[in-house]
Amino acid sequence: MAKLRYLIFISFALFASACSNTKYLAANQKLYTGGEVKIVDKDIKKSDAKELKGNLEALLRPIPNASILGLRVKLWIYNKTRTNKRTGLRHYLNTHFGEPPVLVSNVDLEKNSGILQNRLQNVSYFLAQVNGDTVSKGKTAKAVYTVQAGPSYHYRSITFPTQKNDLDTAVTGTSAQTFLKVGDKYNLDIIKNERVRIDARLKEEGFFYFAPEDLIMRYDSTVANHQIDMFVKVKDxxxxxxxxxxxxxxxxxxxxxxxxxxxxxxxxxxxxxxxNVIDPKNTVRPFTFKNSVLLHPGDVYNRTQHNSSLNRMINLGPFKYVKNRFEDVTPDSAFLDVYYQLTQYKRKSLSLDLLARQTSANYNGSQVNLNFRNRNTFKGAELFTVTLFASTDIQFGSNNNGYNVYQTGIQPSISWPRFISPFNFTTNNAFIPHTVLTTGYTLINRTKLYTLNSFNGSFGYSWKPSLHKQHDLNLINITYVDAASVSKIYMDSIKHTRNPALAHVINNQFTFGPSYGYTYTNTTEDYRTNTFYYNGKVSMSGNLYGILTGADTLRGKVSKLFGTPFNQYVKLENEFRFFHKLTPGIKFASRLLVGVGLPYGNSTVLPYSQQFFIGGPNSLRGFQARSIGPGAYNLPPSLTPGSNFLADESGDIKIEANAEFRPKLFSIVEGALFVDAGNIWLLRPNKFQPGAAFGSNFINQMAVDAGFGLRFDLTVLILRTDIGFPLIKPSLPASLRTTINGIDFTDAKWRGSNYIFNLAIGYPF
Incomplete structure (x- = not known):
């Protein structure tokens, strides 16, 4: 009953605020509520009429005041914050968040009717007639436009040039890919796109000075049955x-x-x-451009090769501007000289970065980076960088509070804009391949627990065969970690849980092996209704060496390299994202993660850096970071008397799914409703972690949460707030795992026990 009263009160308040907007209008003013198009022709199909109505209504001006569920919030803010002052909070709210009323007197019915009629004629309705009028209701009014569309005109024939000269022949040669199809409706936009299409094709065949305006599209609409004969012709x-x-x-x-x-x-x-290279000061060695200059003397001009050359020169790295010029040098023979003019960055630079961040383990912290950059290090467009960094990460909350992480280190790297390889790999698209060598050292201090020395290095290649695809191949990744010190609290936690993964954090870790990653994405193409992202990665360590040495830890045969046991495993990761645009301001986003790690031979467990974790602001948002699993295992409430340290839960297998509804609310604010599900599991049973191993009942061990949030588009970044709460807790007994029946948003005790607040930067996926 109390909940019902809340809903009635809120509904009444919203209704009252909606009505209050009109009381600020003068006696002779009416608030404009929008325009409506009525198509009265009965001969038009319902589906065609619906599409046509939507297209025409999008052309109407002015646009009425923005509304959310019928409530004009921005107009209400404008009315409530009116002030004669030029400064202050009221003025700021009025000018930045408010919106002045759009009045029906601002509507030009005749102009809008003309625009609609012109649009109808451009999409095949040559005999269309449009009349506009206003309809009032109290202090509001709308515009209604009545459309007599008439018959639509369709193509009966499409004729391309029949002359035998080079240009006419080339234009006709593009006809197989034409946008103009017999039987289709006449459409001026498609005709314009057809001219651009033909021009783009001709630019690939050497017609350097041709332009879309050199084509004329003539049509004859006098043929019977509302048909058109279209003629594609080169202008005389x-x-x-x-x-x-x-x-x-x-x-x-x-x-x-x-x-x-x-x-x-x-x-x-x-x-x-x-x-030819013109560089009197010898700042760049001539061979540097062999993968960038894709046109050759004697080649027919090709726009794709030309644009790819420009992109590759920018991708080389040392050049901030690339300008080109073509000179018609022998008009009688139609030849071009090509000039590429490149402006360099300063060769050496030093920069300081101050960063605020939130890690996947729900740590909030900061980092300072001192970066040295040397572009064109060996005069071959190489990029040499050295980064000195220091960071601190603090985890707030009742658990793990005080077990902060401090890191300092150095990371040198060098990148070559080409393949450094005995094999001859070449690409001829717009993206230049890179060879990258990276090394580094990090000192990791987790307060009260342990201090680790971590050394790493990698050598590999990165290349893009197309705009949507990328390959990353590391021939070798090397990581060596050893513990400088370990506290009694941490040793006691290992003894208490008997978790081999926890113990493995402080063991000497040595991994070496290749990795390969593949990424496909078209998410940058905002015009698409559906977009995708996929990333797959396989990584390995010690595989061949472990097999050759017969490593088998389970049988007591531990192999070593340079006197240190090494990790042996194969790990496969997959991430798939799908985005569906419901309307220009509403999007549905989803993600599926599946990962499997197989330790074998010289290892019984994945190294800590390669294990899977789940939970937190970019994962299952209704649970604390790294607090779920593995499987149905229930971590003891405290590992050490008087200690609030809870170990990170990790596993060899991970399955996670996320779904999010993202409506744009107003201004810079976007909302979100989400559901997350997933868990991690051990590959092999561990008697000290009952219920942790992956099995046939894994579906019943999935953690599930739901929640809502806001996103603030601050231009330079997206600030995100999410509130999540659990629906299924796999660590509870099977009969008590589903918690949805106990949800009570009005109960402060329930909220305190279940709400998880996440503050993060960027979208979760």
Whole structure:
């Protein structure tokens, strides 16, 4: 009964706030509530009429005041914060969050009717008529536009040029991919796109000076039954240059160009294979551009190769601007000279970064980075960097409070904009491949628990065969970790839980082996209704060496390398994301994670750095970070008397699924409703962790949560707040795991025991 009273009160308050907006209007003013298009033709299909209605209503101006569930919140803020002052909080709210009323007197019915009629004619309704009128109701009014569309006109035939010259033949050669199809409706937008399509195809075939405006699309609408004959034709006035097929003659590269350079300096050109480098100060070695200059003398001009060359020159690294110029050098023979003018960054730089962050383990902290960067280190566009860093991470809450993490270290790396390999790998797209060598050292101090020395190194390749795909291959990853000190609290926790993973954190860890990752994504293409992201990775350690030495820890045969036992495992990770755009302001997002690690031979458990964890602000948001699992295992409430330290729960197998509904609310604010599910498991049973191993009943051991949140788009970053609460707790007995029946948002005790508040930067996925 109490809940019902709350709902009635809230509903009444919202209704009252909606009505109060009109009381601020003058006697002769009416609030504009929007425009409506009514299509009265009975001969138009319902599906066509619905689509046409939506397209036409999107053209109407002005746009009425924004509303959420019928409530004009921004207008209400404007009315409530009106002030004559030019400063202060009221003025700020009024000008930044408020929105002045849109009045029906601002609507130009005649102009809107003309726009709608023109649009109808552009989409095949040549005989369309539109009339507009206003309909009032109290202090509000809307505009209604009545549409007599008439019959739509369809293509009866499409005719391309029949002349035999180079240009007409090339235009006709593109007809197989034409956007214009017999039987389709006439559409001016498609006709414009067809001209752009033909031009783009001709640019691949050497027609350097051709332009879409050199094409004319003529149609005859006088044929019977509302049909059209369309004729694609090259304009008679098209200049000769646009009719020629151009080839490349000479190519010149200027690696140290500035606006002060006015001469071509061709006398100082150094020829390297098929191009010339003009660099009197020898700032860049000529071979640097062999993977960037994709056009060759004698080649027919090709726009794709030209654009890819420009992108590759930027991707080399040392150059902040790339400018190019084509010179028509022999008009009678249609040849071009190509000039690439590159402006360099400063070669050496020093920068300081101050970062605030939240880690996957729900630590809040900061980091300071001192970065040294040397571009073009060996005059081959190499990038050498050294980063000195120090960080502190603090975990707030009743558990693990005070067990902070402090890290300091150094990370040198060098990147080459090419493959460093005995094999001849080449790519010819817009993305230049890179070879990367990275090393590093980190001192990790987890207060009251342990101090670790961590050394790492890797060597590998990164390349993109297309805009959507990326490959990352590390031929070798090396990590060596040893414990400098371990506290009694931590040793007691190992003794209490008898968890081999916990003990493995402080054991000497030595991993070495290759890894390969593949990424596919089209999420940058905002115009798509559905977008995808996939990342798959396989990593290994000590596989071949472990097999050759016959390593078998379970039988007491432990192999060593350089006097240290090494880890032997195979690990496979998969992440799939799917995004569906319901409307321009509403999106559905989902994610599925599946990972499996197989320790064998020289290892019985994955190294700590390779184990799977779950829970926290970017995972299951209704549970504390790394607090779930493995499986149905229930961690003892306290490992050491008087200690609030709870060990991170880890596993060899991970399954996680997330779904999120993301509506845009207003201004910079976006909402979210989410559901998360998942868990981690051990690959092999452990008698000290009952219920932790993966088995046929894994579905019944999935943790589930739900919640809601807000996202604030601050331009430079997304600030995210989420409140999650558990629905299924796998650590409880089977009959008590489902907690949905006990949900009571009005109960402070329930909220205190179940609400998990997450503050993070960026989307969770």
């Amino acid at each position: 006035a098209t200049p000769d240059e646009a009719r020629w097929i151009y080839k490349i003659r000479n190519i010149y590269v200027y690696p140290q160009y500035s606006l002060r350079d006015t001469g071509t300096k061709l006398d100082s050109a150094v020829k390297y294979r098929w191009y």
